[in-house]
Amino acid sequence: MDRLAELEAFVRTVDLGSQAAAADALGLSRMAVSRLVRQIEGRVGTQLLYRTTRRQTLTEAGARFLAEARSLVDRYRDLTSASSAPGDSISGTLRISAPVSFGSRHVMPLLPAFAALYPRVLFDVVLSDRQVHLADEGFDLAIRITAEGGSPVRATRLATSRTIICAAPSYIAAHGLPLVPADLGQHNCLRYAYSAETSTWPLVDAAGVVTKVEPRGNLVCNNGDALLAAAIAGQGIIQQPAFIVAPEIRAGRLMRLLGQYRTRELTISAVYAPAARPQAKILTFIDFLVDRYAGESF
Numbered sequence: 361m362d363r364l365a366e367l368e369a370f371v372r373t374v375d376l377g378s379q380a381a382a383a384d385a386l387g388l389s390r391m392a393v394s395r396l397v398r399q400i401e402g403r404v405g406t407q408l409l410y411r412t413t414r415r416q417t418l419t420e421a422g423a424r425f426l427a428e429a430r431s432l433v434d435r436y437r438d439l440t441s442a443s444s445a446p447g448d449s450i451s452g453t454l455r456i457s458a459p460v461s462f463g464s465r466h467v468m469p470l471l472p473a474f475a476a477l478y479p480r481v482l483f484d485v486v487l488s489d490r491q492v493h494l495a496d497e498g499f500d501l502a503i504r505i506t507a508e509g510g511s512p513v514r515a516t517r518l519a520t521s522r523t524i525i526c527a528a529p530s531y532i533a534a535h536g537l538p539l540v541p542a543d544l545g546q547h548n549c550l551r552y553a554y555s556a557e558t559s560t561w562p563l564v565d566a567a568g569v570v571t572k573v574e575p576r577g578n579l580v581c582n583n584g585d586a587l588l589a590a591a592i593a594g595q596g597i598i599q600q601p602a603f604i605v606a607p608e609i610r611a612g613r614l615m616r617l618l619g620q621y622r623t624r625e626l627t628i629s630a631v632y633a634p635a636a637r638p639q640a641k642i643l644t645f646i647d648f649l650v651d652r653y654a655g656e657s658f
Contacts, residue, residue, distance in 0.1 A: 363403075364436055367429045369396035370408065373416050374426055375453050375484060427498035430455070434639055450644050451480035457494075457502040461584040461604050462628070463487040466658065467503060467649075474648050481641055489554050489582050494633040500642050501632040505601065515629040516646050521601040521658040523623040525561070526614040530594040538597070538617055541571040548596035549575030553582040561599055563621035571621075575599075601626055603658040628658065 372382035373393065383390045401408050408422035418426060434452035458467045464487060471483055486492070491506075492499055505521070525544075538544050541563045549561075560572045577596050581587050584604045591598045591605075592613050598605070608614040630646045 363400075364433070366396045366400040366403070368433050369393045370400055371426070371430050371433050371453070373397060373409065374418060374422075375482060377415055379416060423498075427495065430498060431639075434641070450478040450641050452639070452641055453482040453484055454641050454645060455484040455486075455498060455500045456645075457486050457488065457492045457497075457499045459489050459503065459505055459584075460487045461489075461601075462503060462505060462658075465603060466653075470649070470652055473652075474645065477648075478641075478644065481645075489584070491554070494631070500639070501630055501646065503628065504631055505626050505628050514633075515631045516650065517627060517629050518649055519628045519653045519656055519658050521603055521626045521628060523599050523626065524602050524605050524609070525563075525597060525599045525617045525623065526591065526605050526609060527597040527617060528592055528594045528613065529615055531591070531596060532615055532617075534594070541573045541618065541621065544573045544575060544597065544618075547577075548579075549577040550579045550581070550587050550590055550596045550598045551575055551577060552584060552587060552598075552600065553580050561623075563618060563623060565621055599623065601658065628653075 368386065369379075369382060369388075369392075372385050373379050376382050376385060379393045379397065380390050383393045386393065388396075397409065404421075404425065406421045407419050408425055409416045410419055430453060456467070463485070468485070471485075475481065475483075486499075491504065492502060494500075494502060503518075504515075527547075531548075535547060538547060541561075544561070559574060561575050562570050562572045564570050575597075579587070579590060579595065581590070584600050587598045587600060588604055588608065590596065592608060597617065605614055609616050630649055632642050632646075
């Protein structure tokens with residue numbers, strides 16, 4: 361068995377959660393996979409996996425080693441499949457980070473269509489509103505809803521979304537309707553922890569005049585769906601992207617507030633770390649998203 365087989369056994373064990381599953385995927389015995397993983401641990405001089413009877417989990421050293429191992433395995437697959445049919449040449453594990461609310465609504469539902477086109481691609485998707493470090497954490501690409509600037513990444517613009525200020529009818533009935541931005545100072549504003557606008561909400565009137573409101577309230581949360589639930593329950597006013605709140609406004613569970621003022625436009629991008637030659641699976645998936653999101657309003 362060569363060193364590439366050791367790397368592939370290690371990567372498949374991590375991706376699939378056990379050496380038994382890796383053995384099935386690779387067409388090897390479980391003992392063969394176990395031996396390959398032990399060989400690579402001996403080669404690097406440290407334990408890469410914690411082993412239990414049910415699952416294999418990464419050690420700290422294993423987490424660092426995984427990104428490079430995955431890159432080498434995927435690069436080899438790219439090289440050996442270059443002469444295959446176009447769909448067959450896209451293969452390997454695609455590790456994706458996406459925000460929870462957008463990812464669950466607009467990324468996960470697209471994966472079956474991509475898998476039908478490229479059946480040799482495996483998906484490892486992490487939904488988190490935290491902005492991950494692509495290279496250090498071993499991600500191929502991330503979906504980000506922010507204005508990127510100064511980051512060591514390449515970005516492809518996918519779509520835009522506008523934030524909406526809203527609250528439940530029950531909250532407005534109890535606390536009154538804000539008519540101008542300054543009125544928000546008298547309300548319980550529920551804030552999103554990872555937004556650049558946690559401390560200020562800028563609103564622009566028809567004349568282009570910007571008013572920056574300092575929202576105050578009894579809740580800061582790191583997830584848009586959690587803030588949505590709190591708002592629907594009548595806890596306070598939120599400012600969230602249209603893809604989160606618009607369906608609830610249409611259903612009457614929330615009311616749009618201060619609609620005569622323009623709120624911030626968000627850019628939805630696919631970003632990936634710079635590389636001399638980005639892997640085909642990354643560029644192909646980004647092109648797929650660009651095509652699927654064309655003309656969409658989020």
